[in-house]
Amino acid sequence: MAGKVIALAQQKGGSGKTTIAANLAVAFLQRGASVALLDTDPQGSLGRWFMARRATAGTERLEFSTSSAWGVSYECEKLKRDADFVIIDTPPKVDADLRPALREADLILVPVASSHVDLWATEGVLDLAQREKKQAWLVMNRTRAGTRLGTDVARAAGGMSAGVMVAELANRVVYAESLGQGRGALEAPRGLAGAEVSALADEILRLL
Ligand SMILES: Nc1ncnc2c1ncn2[C@@H]1O[C@H](COP(=O)(O)OP(=O)(O)OP(=O)(O)O)[C@@H](O)[C@H]1O
Ligand SMILES: [Mg+2]
Numbered sequence: 693m694a695g696k697v698i699a700l701a702q703q704k705g706g707s708g709k710t711t712i713a714a715n716l717a718v719a720f721l722q723r724g725a726s727v728a729l730l731d732t733d734p735q736g737s738l739g740r741w742f743m744a745r746r747a748t749a750g751t752e753r754l755e756f757s758t759s760s761a762w763g764v765s766y767e768c769e770k771l772k773r774d775a776d777f778v779i780i781d782t783p784p785k786v787d788a789d790l791r792p793a794l795r796e797a798d799l800i801l802v803p804v805a806s807s808h809v810d811l812w813a814t815e816g817v818l819d820l821a822q823r824e825k826k827q828a829w830l831v832m833n834r835t836r837a838g839t840r841l842g843t844d845v846a847r848a849a850g851g852m853s854a855g856v857m858v859a860e861l862a863n864r865v866v867y868a869e870s871l872g873q874g875r876g877a878l879e880a881p882r883g884l885a886g887a888e889v890s891a892l893a894d895e896i897l898r899l900l
Pocket of ligand 2: 782
């Protein structure tokens, strides 16, 4: 059976696309699945993460490739023959270049770092997803417990044309630290972030 394709997309830079891509890869690997990462972002952050990981991790069922926007379909078809999950990380912009990634995706995740600015920035992706007749799912990232902003943003998100994932990632240093080391929050000693990533992975598996 062909692997499932998950695309991370959001116009706003720094919303957590690469962080979520890397953390999901670790979550799926830990569950015994094989994962192929496909980076279409010229910034190459996911590639840096993969290289840092390769320097320390043992052999694992994780592949990495890059592709231009127009090469996504071809690359995806190839990767999903061998991998259980293909995770596509995309650059912080929304234009026609994003369409092939959205078209290939079985699931589109749109990270929203808890601010209204981030939420407003989702409109472009949601519009493109609709044109591809795909449902997109917002993932609340960098949430801060007990803040009104988080509740406001979550409520506003509920009124948009996208689904909102129940699982959220809080604002935690461990996400930034582990990313820099080529690891995921699930591999860090502190447990809370790992539990959040696990919950997100569970929810994704239910949707796929
Ligand atoms: N939940 C979180 N808690 C703390 N830091 C986070 C969290 N999510 C992301 N970050 C940090 O925020 C920064 C931006 O995250 P990331 O690179 O994943 O965003 P991005 O959407 O991929 O950015 P770009 O659009 O530039 O590709 C990184 O330094 C990352 O470590
Ligand atoms: Mg990125």
